[in-house]
Amino acid sequence: METYTAGTRSAVAVRAVRRPRVSGWTAGALLVAGLIAVPLLAVIYLALAPSEDIWPHLVSTVLPRYVSTTFGLMLGVGLCTLAIGVGTAWLVTMTRFPGSRLFEVGLLLPLAMPAYIIAYVYADMLEYAGPVQGFLRQVFGWASPRDYWFPEIRSLGGAITMMSLVLYPYVYLLSRAAFLEQSVCVLEVSRTLGENPWRSFFRVALPLARPAVVVGVSLVLMETLNDFGTVDYFAVPTFTLGIYDVWLNMNSTSGAAQLAVVMLVVVLMLISAERLARRGQRYHHTSTRYRALPSVRLSGVRAVSAFLACLMPVAFGFAIPGGVLLAYAIETAPVTTGGSFIAYAVNSLTLSVGAAALAVAVGLFLAYGIRLGGGPVLRAATRFAGIGYAVPGAVLAIGVIIPFAGLDNAVDGLMRRTFGVSTGLVLSGTLFTLVFAYVVRFLALSLGTVEAGLARITIGMDGAARTLGLGPGRTLAAIHLPMMKGSILTAAILVFVDGMKELPMTMLLRPFNFDTLATYVHQFASSELLEECALGALAIVAAGILPVIALSLTIRQSRPGAKAAKSRATAATPVAIPAEP
Amino acid sequence: MKLSAFVVSVLLVGSIGSKLALAGEGEVNLYSYRQPFLIQPMLEAFTKETGIKVNVVYAEKGMLERLKAEGENSPADAVLTADIGRLNDMVEAGVLQPVHSDVLEHNIPAQYRHPDGLWFGLTTRARVILASRDRVGTEEVVTYEDLADPKLKGRVCTRSGKHVYMVSLIASVIAHVGEDKAEQWLRGVKDNLARKPQGNDRAQAKAIYEGVCDVAVANTYYMGKMATNDEKPEQKEWAESVRIVFPNQDDRGTHVNVSGAAVTRSAPNRENAIRLLEFLSGDYAQELYAEQNFEYPVKAGVPLHPLVASWGNFKADTIGLADIAGYRAAASKMVDRVGYDQATGS
Numbered sequence: 039m040e041t042y043t044a045g046t047r048s049a050v051a052v053r054a055v056r057r058p059r060v061s062g063w064t065a066g067a068l069l070v071a072g073l074i075a076v077p078l079l080a081v082i083y084l085a086l087a088p089s090e091d092i093w094p095h096l097v098s099t100v101l102p103r104y105v106s107t108t109f110g111l112m113l114g115v116g117l118c119t120l121a122i123g124v125g126t127a128w129l130v131t132m133t134r135f136p137g138s139r140l141f142e143v144g145l146l147l148p149l150a151m152p153a154y155i156i157a158y159v160y161a162d163m164l165e166y167a168g169p170v171q172g173f174l175r176q177v178f179g180w181a182s183p184r185d186y187w188f189p190e191i192r193s194l195g196g197a198i199t200m201m202s203l204v205l206y207p208y209v210y211l212l213s214r215a216a217f218l219e220q221s222v223c224v225l226e227v228s229r230t231l232g233e234n235p236w237r238s239f240f241r242v243a244l245p246l247a248r249p250a251v252v253v254g255v256s257l258v259l260m261e262t263l264n265d266f267g268t269v270d271y272f273a274v275p276t277f278t279l280g281i282y283d284v285w286l287n288m289n290s291t292s293g294a295a296q297l298a299v300v301m302l303v304v305v306l307m308l309i310s311a312e313r314l315a316r317r318g319q320r321y322h323h324t325s326t327r328y329r330a331l332p333s334v335r336l337s338g339v340r341a342v343s344a345f346l347a348c349l350m351p352v353a354f355g356f357a358i359p360g361g362v363l364l365a366y367a368i369e370t371a372p373v374t375t376g377g378s379f380i381a382y383a384v385n386s387l388t389l390s391v392g393a394a395a396l397a398v399a400v401g402l403f404l405a406y407g408i409r410l411g412g413g414p415v416l417r418a419a420t421r422f423a424g425i426g427y428a429v430p431g432a433v434l435a436i437g438v439i440i441p442f443a444g445l446d447n448a449v450d451g452l453m454r455r456t457f458g459v460s461t462g463l464v465l466s467g468t469l470f471t472l473v474f475a476y477v478v479r480f481l482a483l484s485l486g487t488v489e490a491g492l493a494r495i496t497i498g499m500d501g502a503a504r505t506l507g508l509g510p511g512r513t514l515a516a517i518h519l520p521m522m523k524g525s526i527l528t529a530a531i532l533v534f535v536d537g538m539k540e541l542p543m544t545m546l547l548r549p550f551n552f553d554t555l556a557t558y559v560h561q562f563a564s565s566e567l568l569e570e571c572a573l574g575a576l577a578i579v580a581a582g583i584l585p586v587i588a589l590s591l592t593i594r595q596s597r598p599g600a601k602a603a604k605s606r607a608t609a610a611t612p613v614a615i616p617a618e619p
Numbered sequence: 620m621k622l623s624a625f626v627v628s629v630l631l632v633g634s635i636g637s638k639l640a641l642a643g644e645g646e647v648n649l650y651s652y653r654q655p656f657l658i659q660p661m662l663e664a665f666t667k668e669t670g671i672k673v674n675v676v677y678a679e680k681g682m683l684e685r686l687k688a689e690g691e692n693s694p695a696d697a698v699l700t701a702d703i704g705r706l707n708d709m710v711e712a713g714v715l716q717p718v719h720s721d722v723l724e725h726n727i728p729a730q731y732r733h734p735d736g737l738w739f740g741l742t743t744r745a746r747v748i749l750a751s752r753d754r755v756g757t758e759e760v761v762t763y764e765d766l767a768d769p770k771l772k773g774r775v776c777t778r779s780g781k782h783v784y785m786v787s788l789i790a791s792v793i794a795h796v797g798e799d800k801a802e803q804w805l806r807g808v809k810d811n812l813a814r815k816p817q818g819n820d821r822a823q824a825k826a827i828y829e830g831v832c833d834v835a836v837a838n839t840y841y842m843g844k845m846a847t848n849d850e851k852p853e854q855k856e857w858a859e860s861v862r863i864v865f866p867n868q869d870d871r872g873t874h875v876n877v878s879g880a881a882v883t884r885s886a887p888n889r890e891n892a893i894r895l896l897e898f899l900s901g902d903y904a905q906e907l908y909a910e911q912n913f914e915y916p917v918k919a920g921v922p923l924h925p926l927v928a929s930w931g932n933f934k935a936d937t938i939g940l941a942d943i944a945g946y947r948a949a950a951s952k953m954v955d956r957v958g959y960d961q962a963t964g965s
Binding site for chain 2: 095096099100103166167181182183190192272273275282283285286287288289290291370432435436439440442443444446447450460462463466467542545546547548549550551552557561562564565566569
């Protein structure tokens with residue numbers, strides 16, 4: 039059974055057991071969270087620097103528009119990704135229809151597609167001079183834009199569509215993992231009590247999956263907030279566009295930092311509000327008994343609708359833009375292929391794998407620190423360290439440069455004074471700094487995913503393990519890690535795929551003569567030379583796809599009862615067998 | 620946790636190792652705001668001639684902040700930019716050093732370099748008016764002011780008012796006629812827009828070709844790139860559908876901007892950096908700029924691309940580029956006040 043109870047008091051006894059050993063872990067976690075928070079603190083420091091007051095101008099001109107546009111964008115992308123992500127996850131997990139096993143993997147594919155790239159592709163296709171409108175004009179004999187109405191792709195609606203198409207997999211991935219890790223008992227109880235499958239979904243499964251769904255949507259919203267490429271190309275005036283404008287056109291770094299800090303405060307408030315709303319509620323298994331999820335076989339109109347509902351996001355978010363890029367790449371392949379291309383791919387992979395490993399380790403360390411009862415300070419520090427994802431990349435990059443270069447210069451000064459030797463910049467402009475920056479930016483991905491996974495494991499397990507004499511580290515390794523393998527893998531892949539697409543921080547922080555696939559693509563994309571960048575963009579997508587597929591297959595097997603279900607299937611035993619403990 | 624410790628140490632050792640390798644002789648380190656594929660041929664030619672290796676970091680945003688933070692220990696020797704605004708920001712931030720070089724002073728006319736040698740212009744590009752050959756009379760649009768004339772209502776296209784090229788153009792108008800008149804003008808242009816500002820300069824010519832608008836604003840080299848595009852011949856048609864108008868020939872002249880270079884204050888390889896700048900201002904590189912990028916070389920006597928030459932000579936606005944750069948913030952705010960990018964078209 040799983041519980042969904044408010045204000046459970048059963049943890050009291052456990053707390054008494056774990057108190058003596060937490061201090062070391064808490065101290066370490068505080069230190070790590072503090073380190074990760076340094077770039078954010080640097081942005082705040084910049085915001086406090088004395089400078090021209092840009093607020094009167096902004097408030098009287100563009101700020102209201104920035105705020106309303108950003109709000110509209112977040113609302114639109116939030117709702118769309120929620121509907122697509124949760125809906126498709128439920129369909130492929132709980133029902134069977136033609137192609138449903140393929141869609142389990144396929145629905146993840148748009149994750150590999152950078153938002154700005156599909157924005158370029160769709161703008162090219164759907165603008166006045168593009169093939170779609172050209173075809174319509176030919177068919178209907180229209181001669182000028184005044185003869186007909188066609189939705190403007192470079193608009194708020196266009197931006198919402200583009201971002202929803204590539205961001206919904208976050209919600210899909212996390213809600214699917216949650217649905218898979220739910221035990222079937224609650225659903226059966228719900229059905230026994232007379233609820234139909236539809237109501238069971240809304241009244242039982244969805245509420246139980248809420249922590250995971252919230253993590254997915256908040257990741258989507260943070261990514262929406264920090265997006266520059268898409269909104270810039272579509273000229274949709276968001277807060278982030280405003281930050282860049284104040285920084286680069288009005289030449290006010292601190293004004294830009296002030297805007298960024300305001301944005302951070304809003305994000306923190308949203309996160310706290312959501313946490314407050316489900317304070318005291320617990321969402322975890324109290325049982326380790328699993329059986330294969332009963333999947334409803336759909337037929338007729340229902341099967342077709344389910345098929346279409348899953349097909350559309352994959353088609354529009356992946357197949358169509360991917361196909362266009364492929365066509366371009368074939369046209370221009372002789373021009374763009376070069377030996378250095380492989381080097382770019384290796385660089386991308388190195389950075390992304392490094393960042394994924396570190397981000398997951400840090401995320402796990404912090405999340406477990408909190409679970410051990412790290413206290414309100416650690417909780418707050420972790421929350422703060424995890425909002426780097428909402429900051430526009432280039433701003434966060436400056437937040438990284440300032441402390442790193444400051445440290446380098448301080449060490450250099452010290453060495454010069456004491457030993458007469460100059461050490462120069464040891465860390466600035468190195469891959470080390472770059473990977474650190476990735477971790478700062480993507481910690482939210484791993485932290486959120488790992489926390490959601492941990493939350494599903496009852497605290498009673500910790501208590502039992504600790505009573506039997508295991509320390510916190512061994513409890514984590516022996517009890518939690520095996521139970522949350524799916525969540526950890528998900529976290530790693532999310533960071534990896536985002537790392538492959540990362541652009542603004544890489545550009546600014548990288549060493550000399552260092553290109554990744556993303557920076558290589560960008561130099562052409564920024565000149566609107568879509569054909570020239572097609573091959574690189576495809577390479578990013580391709581490199582992201584393999585791990586995404588691997589992930590999906592692992593998740594399918596990671597369901598705690600999966601093995602039992604399998605053995606039951608081979609033994610063809612008709613009765614339900616309790617899974618291994 | 621062990622894996623991550625391993626990753627950290629590998630990265631740390633690896634990066635420090637690569638750092639030491641960079642400090643070698645015969646190198647020059649470049650921070651570039653210009654896309655690598657545009658400057659690579661010049662840099663390769665430089666290495667071939669001098670044996671000096673060029674290391675590049677390219678970024679569009681934040682190079683100035685990186686330079687400032689790195690301070691005296693910055694490995695950067697030189698900076699390349701695509702417009703005057705960034706050069707001016709760097710002068711104000713104090714991250715550049717003055718350079719005196721007979722070669723540079725001989726190659727580059729005085730109005731295209733900083734009086735104290737803090738920066739040097741390498742190429743110029745004119746921001747011109749593109750007019751439809753079919754739908755716009757030869758005398759109908761001849762000045763930037765005409766873009767605000769009600770006779771062009773619903774016929775004008777531009778890219779975003781916030782793009783550096785537009786901000787520089789608006790700043791130049793402010794420099795000449797003052798803020799009040801400039802704002803009136805910008806409101807007039809906004810009222811004439813055929814659609815919400817979008818796309819790059821190339822997209823504006825395309826819009827004229829498609830009949831979305833009749834008049835647009837663009838940098839000259841975009842015309843060269845379209846007119847000679849063998850891979851995408853449709854772009855030749857776009858270019859052929861418009862003619863270039865060099866605005867304000869009877870008064871202040873056409874607004875020009877520069878791409879330029881500067882030597883940083885910290886420059887560990889100062890001599891090599893100066894050699895690179897000298898090379899870029901020399902005949903060979905200047906011809907490459909003219910030939911490949913359709914830009915106007917700053918060095919007198921370097922031949923233009925035949926296509927660029929066919930557009931004819933023009934009178935360029937001679938106001939100091941630093942003066943224009945001083946009005947960039949004002950221009951950017953004006954775009955906000957006018958709500959230029961929110962135009963819906965008519």
